[in-house]
Amino acid sequence: MSAARVALSLARRVPLSPARLAPRTFSTVAVRREKYTLKPGDPEGKLVSFDQIKTEKDLLPPGAEPGTVPTDLEQATGLERLEILGKMQGIDVFDMSxxxxxxxxxxxxxxxxxxxxxxxxxxxxxxxxxxxxxxxxxxxxxxxxxxxxxxxxxxxxxxxxxxxDPHDHHHGFEEPKTMADFVKPDYWYR
The missing domain is CATH 2.60.260.40 (q5lls5 like domains)
Incomplete structure (x- = not known):
């Protein structure tokens, strides 16, 4: 047997212990939390019903109380929040039927x-x-x-x-021609 094979077979028999990782420190939590605290002049989120939504600022949630886990209603923003508020009142906002x-x-x-x-x-x-x-x-x-x-x-x-629509600007895309484009105008659907 060659020396490499002997070394490999001996290495297989030795139990390997996983490398000891240092436990995660929580010193960065205060820095992350400080980043998302409201400052004077920032709009404060509030719970409003679906009928009371007028602007995008109404879709900002209040968040959860410190030390609790937020619900979807307390943390969802934007279209997701609009959908949740609509479903609470029985309205299918995006008509997914x-x-x-x-x-x-x-x-x-x-x-x-x-x-x-x-x-x-x-x-x-x-x-x-x-x-x-x-x-x-x-x-x-x-x-x-x-x-x-x-x-x-x-x-x-x-x-x-x-x-x-402000996003409706032409990017140079032209719809490809099909045989329907060559049919006489008398036969077009209206």
């Missing part, structure tokens, strides 16, 4: 999808539900109607966002 799949949408009576963005992706599973694999359709403000190529169901996007 599934699209109707009990019927097939037509151009006269499409399945309506609301969106606050310029574009949204819709997954069609057919009618009745799960009659085909999910087909993803892209609806946009410029092209609000889309038809599933599997079942023929028609979807329409209703834009519910700001009328003059």
């Amino acid at each position: 599934p699209l109707p799949s009990d019927r097939t949408g037509t151009f006269e009576d499409p399945i309506v999808v609301k969106s606050a963005g310029d574009e949204i992706q819709v997954g069609c599973t057919g009618s009745p539900a799960d009659s085909h694999i999910v087909r993803w359709l892209v609806l946009s403000r410029k092209r609000p109607f889309e038809r599933c190529n599997e079942c023929g169901s028609v979807y329409r996007m209703d834009y519910v966002g700001l009328p003059d």
Whole structure:
């Protein structure tokens, strides 16, 4: 046996103890806590109901009492806080209900999808539900109607966002041309 093999077999037999780590000190906690204390002039968070929210400052929570663990209501901010306050009053702020799949949408009576963005992706599973694999359709403000190529169901996007969106600046992106762009205007949907 070579010397390397002997050394390796002996090393395997010796029990290894994990390196002793120094226990964590709590000297940095005061520094971190000081960073987040309110200063004079800072808006103080308060518990308000869903009806009383008027500005973004109303979505700042009061936080938990010192020495207690905060609840979601005491620590959530922004859209998460708005969603929690809405659910407490039975309001689904983001309308997370599934699209109707009990019927097939037509151009006269499409399945309506609301969106606050310029574009949204819709997954069609057919009618009745799960009659085909999910087909993803892209609806946009410029092209609000889309038809599933599997079942023929028609979807329409209703834009519910700001009328003059400040983020709606053109980045040089042009929607790719499809065969629908070469159809005579007489046959376009309206």
